[in-house]
Every structure is written in structure tokens, then in C-alpha cells.
Amino acid sequence: MQVTPPAHRPEPSRFRSDFLSDGFFGKLARFGAVGVLNTIIDYAVFVFCFQVMELEPLVANTVAFLIAVNFGYVMNKTWTFRDESRGRIAVTRGILFLASYAIGFVAGSVVLWLASSYVDPRIAKIASIGASLVINFILSKTVVFRSI
Structure with missing residues (x-):
């Protein structure tokens, strides 16, 4: 009887392993991936x-925010932070998410308003996205999806 050795399975790449992990870098990578998709939605709706x-830049920014924030919440809750909360905890996190993204929205709107005085609003929107991104990650990780 001949024994066949088990098939060799290559180790997953370090990036893939980190990306799928629940550690800090896994969450950061997933947040970045969701952020890229969210940014595309946000920018496309804004433009x-x-x-x-032909809406004013701040009105267009508000519409884009309202659409993108819904996508961002669902993806960050279910995939980035793998939050399975239900009931009051889920409602609380939803309110915290909206509040934290509203802070990011205000910061981004200020950047958009100021930068639009100097450059085309479509360019200013890119700077406003950067400002919002930093605030949104910090608040999502430390406030919204922290362990309760």
C-alpha cells in the first residue's frame, strides 16, 4: 500500500493574514478598503x-454625505469591526456612528468651504475627504465600535 503525502498548501500571505485578522492592522486595512469604496461613492455623488x-458645493456635500454614511455604517459594522450587536447596543452604536461621522462631516465641510475659495470645489472635496477620514477612523475605533 502506497501512502500519498498530503497536498502542500502554501501559507497565506502576510498581507492577507493581516487583512483578515481582527487585530489593529486587520481593522485598519478593512477600514481602508471600506473607505476607498465610501470615498468613491461620496466623490461621485458630490460631483x-x-x-x-448644479447644487452649491456645501449642499452637494451634504447629499453625498447622507448617501455615503449609510454605506459606511453597514460595511464598518458588519465587516471592518465585525460587530454583531443587536437591540439597544446596536441602536446606541448606530447613533454614535452617525454622531462621529457628523463630526467628520463638519470638519470636511469646513475644509471644503475654505479650500473652495482657492481651488475648484471638485479638488477641494478631495482635501475635505482626507480631513474626514482621519476623524472617522479614530472615532469609529475608539468610540463607536469599541468593546462594550
Whole structure:
């Protein structure tokens, strides 16, 4: 009887392992991936509202925020932070998420308003996204999805 050795399975790459882990770098990587998708949605809606619908930059930014924040909440709750809370805890986290992203929205809107005085609003929006990103990650990790 001949014994066949088990098939060799290559070790997962360090990046893949970190990306899928629940440690800090895994959460940061997933937050970044969600952030990229969220940014695309945010920017695309902003440009559409500003350029096609001819809304003022701050109004277009508000519409884009309202659409993107819903996507961001669902993805960050279910995938980035793997939060399985239900009931009052889930409602509390939803309110905290909205409040923390509102802070990021205000900071980004201030950057958009100031930068729009010097550059095209579509360029200023990119700077406002950067300001919001930093605030949103810090508040999501330390306030919204912390262990309760």
C-alpha cells in the first residue's frame, strides 16, 4: 500500500493574514478598503450633484454625505469591526456612528468651504475627504465600535 503525502498548501500571505485578522492592522486595512469604496461613492455623488444638478458645493456635500454614511455604517459594522450587536447596543452604536461621522462631516465641510475659495470645489472635496477620514477612523475605533 502506497501512502500519498498530503497536498502542500502554501501559507497565506502576510498581507492577507493581516487583512483578515481582527487585530489593529486587520481593522485598519478593512477600514481602508471600506473607505476607498465610501470615498468613491461620496466623490461621485458630490460631483454629480455639483456638476449635473448644479447644487452649491456645501449642499452637494451634504447629499453625498447622507448617501455615503449609510454605506459606511453597514460595511464598518458588519465587516471592518465585525460587530454583531443587536437591540439597544446596536441602536446606541448606530447613533454614535452617525454622531462621529457628523463630526467628520463638519470638519470636511469646513475644509471644503475654505479650500473652495482657492481651488475648484471638485479638488477641494478631495482635501475635505482626507480631513474626514482621519476623524472617522479614530472615532469609529475608539468610540463607536469599541468593546462594550
